[in-house]
Amino acid sequence: MSPATITSQLKEKFPEAILDITEFADEKILHIKSQHILLVLTALKSAGYNFLADLTAIDNLTLGGFERFAVSYHLLCHETAERLTVKAYVSEEKPSLPSVESLWKTADWQEREVFDLYGIIFEEHPNLTRIMNPDDYEGYPLRKDYPRLGRKERDDFPVVNRGIRKKKPLE
């Protein structure tokens, strides 16, 4: 099934879910409301887009968009080598959407990464904990309003005390 036919089918099937369909570099981008993501991706998977190549997020703070965050799913059909991008828009006030871990196991860690860096909650995820930052880390550093140099976390360590008096070298 080609991207053109599947997208028009989806538009008939889920008219309230799809916000827009755009095209860039000969590849279709599906813009949808986040609460329908599991339904849409289930339909796409059974239509032949069997592989989740990537799952990431975009902060639209300075870009503009339907909502503050877009979680983007890059799908690939192994039979026809066709690709499709799905963007689910998530609001700043309630940054949560259904997890797709039940469809693709690879979404497990990728959703944890998005949660770690953007603070987007994936409902029904089996283990939504930080994957890269320390467990006690506060804040979501890939959000555009996070200071680039951080909030002093890189300076916040104890200075080692050796308990001896040794002159500083090279002075």
Add this chain to the structure above:
Amino acid sequence: MNPTEIKSNILTTTLESAINWGRKNSFWPMPFGTACCGIEFMAVLAARTDLSRFGAEAIRFSPRQSDLLIVAGRISIKMMPVLIRIYEQMPEPKWVISMGACASSGGVFDTYSVIQGVDQFIPVDVYVPGCPPRPEGVVEGLMKLQDLVGEEKLSDYSPASDK
């Protein structure tokens, strides 16, 4: 022994310089390689710049068996507690070489998650600049450290009476 042979058979020195001579010519390095500097450090150990010429070929991956920590690579906020723990596990006397721009200053990684120089939290004896430093640079740093160790006093290791 014939008294005339004493001059050529007995060496007099101070305890301090004998100990320092032993220490500086038998480092047991612990490489803490977290990035490309760690790869470059392997070249330091290999045939061309062979670190064993300086008595420092006994690489130990246990901090309890080593006395020279070589921090090679960028240290993230998640790795810094590990590095501090490893440094504290090393027995005295111990020295630290900060190898490369990242370990010394954070390098190009001026972001929230990268420590801007490990010397903020652990004492560093020798900094080796470079990104990554050439093996010759690391050998130069090791020779600098040998000079420093040669000038140490035993009293340097007495407990600090008060802060």
